[in-house]
Amino acid sequence: MACALWLAAALPAAAAEIQAVQTTVEGEQVLLSFTLEGAFDDPLVARLESGLPTEIRYRFLLQRDRKRWFDADLDEATLTVVAMYDALRREYLVNVKLDGKLLESRTVEGLDELARVMTRMERLAIFPLRPSSDRRRLLVRVRAELGHKNLLGFIPTQITTDWVESPKFRRPAEPSP
């Protein structure tokens, strides 16, 4: 028991936090906006500046809200933002992939801009959402994965934020014939 408590205490807890999760339904798309605060700490910056590929992986879950039971998963998606620093050019190459498909590749200069690119997502079209007569409440859950740390020096563990829920929303109504 004591050992389990000690191990739980030793698990890495991310200082980063998902904030301001907002969803907007436009047409058949759920557009998602959120920010990841506190992710750019010294280790992450050091890793970025060392030229190692550094990624932040966002996990998204589209769920149907159920009041007295666990929410039901409807869809899931993964957004991977990978940055790699070119020391000679002093610029960061940033690739954004959604479920493995490249959405955007760009270079940015400066950490501030890089932080903005990697941690501030505006109106991301994550989930397609067709109109349906089933207009029960939906929500999106977001979690960020920020690499790994070694527990006790040699046990690799993922650094993640907590799951954060978006405000609940409904499917768009079917257009009347």
Add this chain to the structure above:
Amino acid sequence: MSEEIPAPSPAERHRRSNRLILAGLSLLLVVFTAAFYLLQRGRDLPAALVTNRVLLFVLWYVNVVLILIILFVLLRNSLRLLLERHHRILGSQFKTKLVATYIGLSLIPVLLLFVISQQLLRGSIDRWFSTPIERILPLGSKVAQRLVVELEEASARDAAAVLGEVVRTGGAGPEARRGLPRRLSGWLRERGLDYLAVFEGTEFVQGTIGEKLADLPDPARTVLREAVAQGMARGQSTLPSGALLVVAARRDAAAGEAPVVVVTGRLLEAELAGSARQLIDAAQAFRQLEVQRDDLKASYLLIFLMMTLLILLASSWVGLYLARRVTVPIQALAEGTRRITSGDLDHRVEAAADDELGVLVSSFNQMTSELAASKTQLETSNRELVTANQRLGTERALIAAVLENVTAGVVSIDADGRIFTCNRAALAMLRQREAEVLGRPLAEAWSDPERRKLAALVAGAAPARGRMVREVQMILDSDWRTFEVKLTRMTSAAEGGPVAVLVLEELTELIQAQQVAAWQEAARRIAHEIKNPLTPIQLAAERLLAKWQRGDADVGQALEDGVEIIVREVRTMQGMVDEFSRYARMPRPQPVPIEVASLVGEVVHLYRDIKPGVAVRGSVAPEVGEVQLDPEQIRRALINLIDNAIEATDAPGTVEVAARKDNGHLVIDVADQGRGIPAEAREKLFLPYFSTKGRGTGLGLAIVHRIVTDHHGRVTVEDNLPQGTIFSIELPAE
């Protein structure tokens, strides 16, 4: 006909199972590694990073598998040992101690080594990143970057200035283009640029290069597009002569016109560019290492852990193996001992061992075999003994039945001189009750003077071994009884059992019958003997009467002759009557100590030269000495025997009288070289009035027998080989 495949042994099955597990784990390692590799490849990571991660994964996998195997082996063996101890299996405590010692001996130093080495490694890694290189490399990188930045900034200033000049001189319009190459060359030289070009949007208008460049380079479209979009952009082009650092500056154009873009470039020579690149790369590599310090430590830690676990696994396995090699034979021996203790002598210890334990196992099995053989032999002997005892019991019962029913009296005597058994016939003969004799000493059981003769016979007169026959006469309850007593000494007497057996044959009735027959014979003989002289007397008297009646002249002579015959015959009859009278009046012997040698010499002397050609010799053994005898009676017995011997021996011949001692008895042999005595006559030889000579009274040998018997001795006759007869007188000499 198919041949049956033998079932694999447990050890073979165990080996196959181990191989399968190892193959399965290896296959899983390959599969997982491949999957992990593909996953990492999908993340667009550099190859080196992917390799590092895959290696880390492999190390992880191996370590986790090793930990699981070690835990499994240790847990399994610990549980097994605990169960064995719980069930109190013989040897489990010893095995536990041995295994604990082996594992402890390997575990403690290996863990110590692991802890110390990983601490040293962590310290070493930390020291790597605390050395001056940590400061030097970033500084160098910064210098190199600053150089590039300076060049770019200078190019940017030049681009802005040239852009202003271009705009001031008419831009890039058709009219202005005529003098543009000259002006560009001038600005190039004036500002020390290596490349200068004017674009309308992304379309090339005019450009010039310095001496360091061989051809007019084509700046990257992305730089142009970025400059058009953002007003200023920079970039690098790698050329054979070095790295061309370009800066593009844009001036906004009127609506519908393409913006003017000026691109300036400075060449960073190949050597300098390479050095700067190396500096930056080295610094980046160092930073990457520093960033991955924890991963690096983890990988080394995992390698150390893997080695530690491998050593631990090997040592644990070796410990268990050695413990098993020691304890398995010991357990087998203990089990064997238990089985043998419970009587299973066919059990053999099968544990394989080739050291001293092997010798012990072999000796144990040999001992067990010998024990089994001994047990079999003992069982066989026991069965034989039981059979023999049963047979002996049967024989004993048979003998007891026989003894109880035979007419002969049988008395057995033990080593202490006590009566061991006495059958009914003996009790009847001796007129005693069983309680009076059984278990009592001979002197007590036969204490009266008559029965004491038997006790004396057993105690003194009997030979140490072999058989002795005596005729004993006793007066029991006023009855004169005669017994033939046969005393047998047992040569192989059992401890506590009889050592001598006395067999009594009742001869009284036989002797009485013999006496009746003898007296009948005596009467016949007496009548015959009397009749013999009577006939001449009768004939002489009748002749005298006839002569006198006839009146013969020689009546006187006839009378003289007749009287002479009558007188002679009457004398013969008188002698006969005297002989009978003497036999009848024979007194009981009066023993006195007498020198046997003188007695024998005196008797032999009487017969010297009595018969021509027949020598009479006497010899007495020196050990004979004095013996208690009635000298007159013994002399008479000897005379009778020597008379018969001389008479039977034809000249030339010899009669020898020899005296010796044998087993406490005086033995006097009288041997002749005569015709011998037929066997059928020997039974009657000592009866009164029996004679083989056809004359005489027949009382000589009867008198000898009577004298010897009265001396508690006996007289025997046997052939004197090659010719003649030996009469032996055997008398008690003590």
